[in-house]
Amino acid sequence: MGDGMNQLPPDPTLEGIPAWRWMARGKRLLKLSGIILLSLAAILLVTLLYLKSRPLPPPDIPMTTKVYDIRGNLIDQMDRGEHRDPVQLRDVPRHLILATLAAEDRTFYDHFGLSLRGIARAALVNLREMRIAQGASTITQQLARNLYLTSDRTWSRKWKEAVLAVQLELHFSKDKILEMYLNEVYYGNGAYGIQRAAQTYFGKPAKQLTLAESAFLAGLPRGPKWYSPYTSMERVKRRQHAILDTMVRSGWITPSQAARAKAQHIALAPKPKPSPSRAPYFRDYIIQTAINRYGLKESELRGGGLRIYTTLDMDMQREAEEAVKRYLGNREGLQGALLAIDPKNGHIRAMVGGKDYRTSQYNRVFARRQPGSSFKPILYLAALEKGFTPVTKLESKPTAFPYEGGTYRPANFRNRYAGRPITLREAIARSDNVYAVQTHFLIGRDRLVEMARRLGFTSPFKPVPSLALGSIPVSPYEMTRAYAALASGGVLTEPVGILRIEDAEGKTIAESRPEQRRVASEAETFVLTHLLRSVFESGGTGHRVKQIFPYPSAGKTGSTDWDGWLAGYTPDLAATVWVGYDRAKKLPHEEGRLAQMIWGTFMQKSHSGKSARTFTVPDGVKGVYVDPDTGHLATKRCPKVRWEYFIAGTEPKESCPVHPSPETEEKGGGSLWDWIRKWIPGL
Numbered sequence: 001m002g003d004g005m006n007q008l009p010p011d012p013t014l015e016g017i018p019a020w021r022w023m024a025r026g027k028r029l030l031k032l033s034g035i036i037l038l039s040l041a042a043i044l045l046v047t048l049l050y051l052k053s054r055p056l057p058p059p060d061i062p063m064t065t066k067v068y069d070i071r072g073n074l075i076d077q078m079d080r081g082e083h084r085d086p087v088q089l090r091d092v093p094r095h096l097i098l099a100t101l102a103a104e105d106r107t108f109y110d111h112f113g114l115s116l117r118g119i120a121r122a123a124l125v126n127l128r129e130m131r132i133a134q135g136a137s138t139i140t141q142q143l144a145r146n147l148y149l150t151s152d153r154t155w156s157r158k159w160k161e162a163v164l165a166v167q168l169e170l171h172f173s174k175d176k177i178l179e180m181y182l183n184e185v186y187y188g189n190g191a192y193g194i195q196r197a198a199q200t201y202f203g204k205p206a207k208q209l210t211l212a213e214s215a216f217l218a219g220l221p222r223g224p225k226w227y228s229p230y231t232s233m234e235r236v237k238r239r240q241h242a243i244l245d246t247m248v249r250s251g252w253i254t255p256s257q258a259a260r261a262k263a264q265h266i267a268l269a270p271k272p273k274p275s276p277s278r279a280p281y282f283r284d285y286i287i288q289t290a291i292n293r294y295g296l297k298e299s300e301l302r303g304g305g306l307r308i309y310t311t312l313d314m315d316m317q318r319e320a321e322e323a324v325k326r327y328l329g330n331r332e333g334l335q336g337a338l339l340a341i342d343p344k345n346g347h348i349r350a351m352v353g354g355k356d357y358r359t360s361q362y363n364r365v366f367a368r369r370q371p372g373s374s375f376k377p378i379l380y381l382a383a384l385e386k387g388f389t390p391v392t393k394l395e396s397k398p399t400a401f402p403y404e405g406g407t408y409r410p411a412n413f414r415n416r417y418a419g420r421p422i423t424l425r426e427a428i429a430r431s432d433n434v435y436a437v438q439t440h441f442l443i444g445r446d447r448l449v450e451m452a453r454r455l456g457f458t459s460p461f462k463p464v465p466s467l468a469l470g471s472i473p474v475s476p477y478e479m480t481r482a483y484a485a486l487a488s489g490g491v492l493t494e495p496v497g498i499l500r501i502e503d504a505e506g507k508t509i510a511e512s513r514p515e516q517r518r519v520a521s522e523a524e525t526f527v528l529t530h531l532l533r534s535v536f537e538s539g540g541t542g543h544r545v546k547q548i549f550p551y552p553s554a555g556k557t558g559s560t561d562w563d564g565w566l567a568g569y570t571p572d573l574a575a576t577v578w579v580g581y582d583r584a585k586k587l588p589h590e591e592g593r594l595a596q597m598i599w600g601t602f603m604q605k606s607h608s609g610k611s612a613r614t615f616t617v618p619d620g621v622k623g624v625y626v627d628p629d630t631g632h633l634a635t636k637r638c639p640k641v642r643w644e645y646f647i648a649g650t651e652p653k654e655s656c657p658v659h660p661s662p663e664t665e666e667k668g669g670g671s672l673w674d675w676i677r678k679w680i681p682g683l
Contacts (some may be wrong), residue, residue, distance in 0.1 A: 009572025063305025084192035094213035113165035188224030203269035212264035281353030305504030312345035319605035337364035347495035368473035375470030391631030442469035484574035490520035523620035548600035564592030
C-alpha cells in the first residue's frame with residue numbers, strides 16, 4: 001500500500017497525448033498563425049495605403065538658375081552654393097547607371113526601398129557597438145535623406161528615412177528615383193548631380209562619359225573629400241577598380257571591358273576656379289526685378305533651377321565694361337555708370353553700375369546726381385510745344401531774373417557769353433545757361449516739371465529757376481529712358497531687362513509685356529533731335545565725340561562741380577554715361593569730359609559693322625534753308641546757310657534782311673529756297 005501511494009504519475013510526453021488531441025492543437029496553432037499573418041498583411045496593406053495616400057514633403061533640391069542674354073548666351077548662374085544642372089535618365093549612359101548601382105545599391109531594382117539583408121547586417125554591427133555605427137542605406141534611402149532629412153546618426157532619423165524611402169517607392173518608378181538620385185547626390189568640389197560632376201571633372205556632359213569615367217565618378221559620393229582626385233588620385237583609382245570588379249561579378253560588363261577601363265588614362269579638367277561674374281550689376285538688377293515685379297522669392301531665384309532670358313547684349317555689355325575701365329580704371333575713387341537701351345522696345349542692352357563690382361556693388365545707374373545741362377533737352381521739348389523754333393532768338397548775356405522777391409543770376413561756363421541774341425540751335429550747341437533760364441520763365445516753370453513727368457522722371461522736382469540747368473538730381477536710368485523716348489519719336493517705353501522666366505520644367509512663369517505711351521509728337525521730337533545733333537558738331541560741347549563716333553547721333557553733355565554726363569542716341573540705341581565721385585568731391589573739368597570719351601567709344605564699338613542710319617523725317621515737319629545768324633530764310637548772298645527743320649507752319653516766312661538777294665532788291669522777294677525751287681521744279 002505504501003508502495004502504491006509513492007508511485008509517480010506517467011510522464012506527460014507526446015507519447016502520452018492521444019493523436020486526436022495533438023491534431024486539434026496543431027489546427028488551432030495553424031489557425032492562429034494564419035490569423036497573425038493575415039493581421040500583419042492587413043496592417044502592412046493599410047500602412048502602405050496610408051503611406052501611398054500621404055503626400056511626400058516638397059523636396060528641397062537646390063538647382064542652379066541660369067541667366068541668358070538676348071542671343072541665348074549664358075551670362076551668369078545663381079545658386080545657394082550647390083552647383084547643379086538637372087539631367088534626365090535617358091541622357092545618361094547605361095554604363096554610368098550600372099556603375100552607380102555597383103557602387104551604392106546592386107539590388108536597387110529588386111527591393112522596395114529597404115534592403116532586409118543590409119538592415120540585418122547593419123543591426124548586428126550596431127548592437128555590437130551599442131550605437132549606430134553602420135547604415136544600410138539603399139539608393140532610395142539616400143535620396144530620402146538628402147531630400148528631406150539631415151545626416152545625423154540617430155534612431156529616429158533612421159526610422160523616418162525608412163518610412164520616406166517606402167513612400168518614395170510608392171510614389172515614383174525606379175527609374176525616376178534613380179534619376180532624382182543622380183541629380184541630387186554630391187560628387188565633391190562643388191559639383192551636385194552627375195551633369196555638373198561630368199563638367200567639373202572631365203569638361204563634358206554626362207552622356208559623353210566613358211565606362212572608366214563613369215566608374216570613376218560613381219565612387220566619389222561615398223566620401224567626396226576622401227576620394228577627391230585633386231587630393232589623391234591613387235585612392236580614387238582603387239575605388240574605381242573595386243566598382244569595375246563588382247560590375248564584372250554582377251555580369252554587367254566583361255572582364256576585358258573592365259581591364260580596358262582600368263587601363264584608361266583619366267584626364268581631369270583643370271580644377272574649377274571661381275570666375276568673376278559677367279554683367280554683375282545687371283544680374284543684381286534682374287534679381288530685384290524678378291522679386292519686386294514678378295513676385296519671385298530670392299530662394300527660388302538662387303535654387304529653383306530657373307531659366308531667365310534677358311534683353312542684355314553681351315557683346316555690347318563687354319564693350320561698355322571695357323570703355324568704363326579704359327577711362328576710369330586707373331583713377332582712384334573716380335566712378336562711372338553706363339546704361340544703353342534699344343529705343344524701339346525699351347530692351348536694356350548694356351548696364352554698368354561701377355568700374356569694379358568686386359570693390360563696390362553699388363549700382364550707380366540708379367543713383368541720383370545732378371544732370372546739369374544734359375537735362376536741357378527736356379526743357380526745350382516743352383519749349384517746342386509752346387511755339388519755340390530752332391531759330392527762336394534770346395539774349396546771351398549776364399542776366400538777373402526776378403524770383404520770389406529776389407533775383408536769380410545764372411552764369412555760363414567760365415562766364416562766356418555770346419553778347420548778342422542767339423538761336424535755340426546755337427544755345428544748345430554752346431550749352432548757354434542764360435538762354436535756358438529765359439526759356440524756362442517764358443514757357444512757364446510748371447511746363448518743365450510736367451514734361452519731365454511725362455518722360456518718366458520720378459525725382460521730386462520743384463519749378464525753381466535752376467531746374468532748367470539740371471539742379472535736381474536724377475538717375476542715369478531716368479535719363480536714358482527719357483532720351484530713348486526722344487529717339488523713338490516721342491514714345492516712352494518702360495525699360496525691360498527680363499524677357500521671360502521659365503521654371504526647371506521649361507514652363508514660362510513670368511513674361512514681360514511692353515509698356516508704351518506717347519508723350520510727345522513725332523514732329524516735335526524730330527526737330528529736337530535735329531537740334532541736338534549740333535552738340536557733336538564743331539563748336540558744340542561734345543564735338544570730341546565726333547572724332548570717335550562719326551555716325552548720325554544726337555545728345556547733350558552735362559557738367560556740374562561734381563558730375564560729368566553725356567546722354568545721347570542714334571535711331572537704334574540710346575545711352576547715358578555718368579562719371580563722378582561717390583563722396584562729395586569736386587570733379588575736375590578734364591575728368592568730367594571722360595563721360596564723352598566713354599560714350600563715344602561705347603557707341604562706336606556697338607555700331608561697328610552696322611550701316612549708319614539717319615533719323616527719318618516724319619510727317620508734320622518742313623525743312624528750309626536758313627541763315628543761321630539771322631534765323632531768316634537764306635538768300636543766295638548769305639555767307640552761311642543751314643538746312644533747318646521746323647514743325648510745319650512755324651518755319652520762317654521772310655528772307656534774310658542782312659543779305660538780300662538781287663531779286664529781293666529788284667522785286668522785293670525771293671529767298672535761296674525760292675531760287676532752288678525755281679531751278680528744281682517739284683520741290
